[in-house]
Amino acid sequence: MTYCLGIITRFGLVIAADSRTNAGVDYISTYQKLFDFSSPGERVLLLCTSGNLSITQAVITWLQKDIKNQAEPNVHTLSTLEEVARYVGSKLRQIQEQDRPWLERDRIDAQCSFLLGGQIQGEAPQLYRIYNQGNYIHATKETTFLQIGETKYGKPILDRTLTFDTPLNEAAKCALLSIDSTMKSNISVGPPINIVMCEADSFVIRHRLRLRLGDPYLAKIRKLWETYVKKAFEDMPDVEWEYYEDESEAKEDIFID
Structure with a gap:
């Protein structure tokens, strides 16, 4: 399992991914999940992968070969990002058609x-x-982020924090906290964490970060986040219980709307 997410705002994009792959609790490895297919000055293209490692690696390799061999089309010659998405999807289908029957035969x-x-x-x-x-x-202005992989633990902070007007630095901070929350709750997600921030209309990536296990900044934000969440929890008002002198009245209120 892995966790990748992308965030889009009016100011640009943030893409982040962990690097953990597991095939059971006794076989955990590290593989890159965030790939850069950009052509600086003309296009920025970032691709994250989740799921069966052999198939996703085959897709990435095929995309890279098409660029190297100047095949038509490839991700550098297509004129819109929607066409690139369709192209990647077609490559995925081709590899799935070839490999899936053999994988499913062994229940993979x-x-x-x-x-x-x-x-x-x-x-x-x-x-x-x-x-x-x-x-x-x-993604849209109303739905400013998309996730793949182990998505559930990192989603609440995205739902509560992000809007289309969120500045990119804050979106990047939110992405890191989303990944850290997922790592806290699921051992199948882990560092190194790769994150990229791309400003709109720059057509070049100037902000990259790779956080390895034990990185001081990663440890700092985890400690601060846990402290602030605990403080917010403690500051929440106590539950306003309804008090009953008679137990039978309490039972009636519980079972009768």
Whole structure:
């Protein structure tokens, strides 16, 4: 399992991913999940992977080979990010059709998904989630983030914090706290954490960060977040209980609306 997320605001994009892969509690490895296919000055393209490692690696390798061989099309020649999303989905389907029957024969889960974020000259920044079937959805002003992998533990802070007007530095901070919350609750998600911030209309990535296990900044934000959450919890007003002199009255109120 892994956890990747993308955040889009009017100011640009933040993409973040952990690097942990596990095939059971006794086999945990580290693999890169965030890949940069950008062509600086013309387009920014970032791709995150989750799910069956052999299939996602095959897709990434195929995309890289198409660029190297100047195949038509490839992620550098397509004119819109929506076309890139469709292209990645088609490559995923081709590999799935080839490998899935053999994986399923040995009861190996072939499911996987991708996050695609970036900006191409002439378009606004965009963010897509590409599903196992090769279809996709995109983020909107109302839904400013997309996730893949182990999503549930890191979602509450995103729901409560992000809007389309959130500054990029705050979005990046939110992404790190979302990943840290997931790591706290699920051992299958872990460092190194890779995070990229891309300003709208810059067409170049100037902000990158890789946080390894034991990184002082990662430890600092975890400690501060736990302190602030505990303080907020303690400051919440106590439950305003309804008090009953007679036990029978309490039972009636509980079972009768």
